Amino acid sequence: MKRIAGLILTAVFLSVLCIPCAATDTGRAYPGFSDVAEGSASYEAVKLCYERGLMNGTSETTFSPQGKLNVAQLVVLAARLYNLQNGGGGTVPDLPDLGQPYLRFYDEDGNKLIFFTMEEIPACNAVGESVYIGAAYESDGSELPETCKLEIGFEGYNHVKTFQGVKESHQSVPGTMNQGYVGTGYRFTDPDAASFTMLPGIQYVEQYKKAWWFPAVFYLGSEGVMNFDGELVYRASNGNNGDGSGYDPAVRFSKDNATRALFAWLVERSAGELEILNETVDVPDVNPDETQDAAAILRLYQAGVLTGVDQAGNFGGDKELTRAQAAIMLARVLDPALRVRPGG
Template identity: 30%
Template sequence: MRRPIAALLALALTALLALPAGAFSDVPENAWYADAAQLCVDRGLLKGTWEDTFSPDNAVTLAEVMTVAVRLHYQAHGGTGDPPAAPDSWGTGALSTPSGATLLTFNTCDLDRGLTYRYDQESPRRLHLYLTVTAEERAALTPAGGPAQAVLTLNGVTVLTGGLAPAEGSANRMEFVADPGSDYTAFNRELSAFLPAPASGLWYRDALWYAREHGMVDGQPMEASFEEPAARQDLAEWLCSALPQSALTPINTVDILPDSSDPEVLALYRAGILTGVDSTGAFAPERTLSRAELATVLARVADPSLRVTIPTAKTN
């Protein structure tokens, strides 16, 4: 969705410990968001940021928005708790011999490999994949009579066969060239999942894998770091990707907003889940939101009795 994934903060929000909201030292009992935070914790939608803290004033990150959307989707489809763990093979790649002996391994966060690829401009269309290797690897992989046969796997799935040889004009690069007439369906499918795979151990890795597996995001690499603050527009898009139509039953008539005509935003207004930021009903799509605000929105999703009826004049 936005800039390539940067695995910058390994455990900035990793703790996310499940505690009753009343046990959070920074959530006063009479706070305007306390009941919503309690409901979200009870339903397994939100957790703490560290031991006994909820951090209600912290800006919500894109990773947090994605994670709560995944929990909503998982629960809506019969799951309980957090979604399944991503497989260890996600974000890994390998070049092997036809008999299965591994020649080279790499992953999305292995910058030392300098992974790049291109297609031939002329016909037949062929993939060329390049990897940086050590001098020892290059010597071991240099074929004695031309390119060696090799099999390319991504995410543990065999995607292409071809030849492996030293790249021309480089002392430390190897080149894999796909066989003529290759079917690139599997390669394109697995590449779209391989490229944005975050590092093993990153706290939102499982949520991102689940989101991709269940069609909650498109097949392109993300365009923004997940550690960056999320905008209200991000929240609307992720909520709508997670919720079944039955969760968006209209209770309001909202045909237009002062600053948005986005169908997903309007659907959330009509369902009483979003209400705007001022008396005009303005959505403020680029504005960030706090964890307290996120809890309030999620509570309306989880408990339809909390949804808000909006006066028609407010948004027309």
């Protein structure tokens, strides 16, 4: 029972933590990288991405425009982009102290009902777009009010989120990890509930928290942009755990070069809603019914962020991404004036 509760509730915790800060200007003066010539195709894009705090150079004087972006670098860029697009300054928040997650139930007047740590939750499950959290066993639930407010967070961490719950009796399904639980709890139907069980669990945090890129993964997961295992790792490993012998993100993320397909999937999710400039797009090698993440790719074409890799307009999703190419496409997200319009 505790294992399922832990996995689901950990996902709940991670969905509420990182609130973007107020808009800021990084104020970074572009240093004029020696390997990005003024007037070149990527000059303005590199300059903008640097000034906004989205991309850095590979040294104080060079950008390495033809260098490849690896998966780890792309994930960090996506997290910075998400922060910028939501009023921040392109900062990836540090990991919180993960040792003391809690759930606190209050009545509508703000009076304490029940406080739990993760290990104390009697039952939890996700059904459709809602989450049920047990609050009391059958003998203890009669006095609970019909509605409650639930606060979720970590001890000593400032970011919390509250949800409105409705009282509901529950009997666990025989054969499940919660078998034997009969009691009263609350069902939460917040629109974000569908993603609660898809975000990084504590087992991933403990395994990867020392990786320099994991705060970006945690941040994007906590904001509901993507989940770590079922989505990011799946795509980074080409859907089959790489060579079949196991895909270890701690090793592979910093070694495997990012593809244009992975870039499109992450950036489309991180950029937020973008204005449609090109209603009709024809991308020969992107089949809406067969190509993975075709919808995300086509939306970036429609928004004037993506263009083809050849005269035919092919996307080239399996091609590796250079730093200059990434800068050009990211700059189009940051500045609508740079986006490609019909006939452009």
